Amino acid sequence: MSSTRTPDHRRRQHRREMSSSEAISRLLSKVLRHKAVDMGISIDKAGYVRVQDLLAHPRFKSLRATQDDIKECVATNAKQRFALTTAPNGDLLIRATQGHSFPPTVVDPTLIMTPVDVPSLPSMLVHGTYFNHWKAILASGGLRPMNRQHIHLVDASATLTGIVSGLRKSAEIY
Known part of the structure; x- marks a missing residue:
């Protein structure tokens, strides 16, 4: 048991x-x-x-x-x-x-974050989450900031290098 x-x-x-x-x-x-x-x-x-x-x-x-x-x-x-x-x-x-x-x-937040213009965006951005949250994310129409100000996204190529700010190592879905 x-x-x-x-x-x-x-x-x-x-x-x-x-x-x-x-x-x-x-x-x-x-x-x-x-x-x-x-x-x-x-x-x-x-x-x-x-x-x-x-x-x-x-x-x-x-x-x-x-x-x-x-x-x-x-x-x-x-x-x-x-x-x-x-x-x-x-x-x-x-x-x-x-x-x-x-x-x-x-x-x-405008005093903390750096604005990004479209031409400087990476080719792919990712957000890490877990399988047990996936159905709720889909049912709600996608990612939401919840109780925070923004949804944290990272350059997908950064995920290949290991530790990435804002992305948990234990994330199951990107």
Whole structure:
């Protein structure tokens, strides 16, 4: 008899096995893409947050995260999920590079994304998904951004090279 495990069980299991850097990276993704406002962390229209504000938050304190840890997450993230910059006053700022669910009144996608004109488009774009979602995608008339601002597509030729930003390695359909 097979056991049924809930998604919550998997999340708890992953938390126990996560390295410190992976835990910091996952928390950065959650905060910078979806939860900064809910967590009381100031985010500007371009999606940037002061690194010091993150480090002062109890969730980051519980991970004992440092500025160097955050810099390492940015530098070593194969999918280039984050970007760092320095504000005119010298503050270190960080943002997620894509996948935001904030409304445009909070984070303006035109300040994050680079417009692409038709002549510069790759010959084929892909979106990765799973077999268990396929029927629902077809029934709804195709891909929708769901609770995000955009549907993430990638150059199909990039899928041949391995790690691709915005495309899960575990995707079953492209």
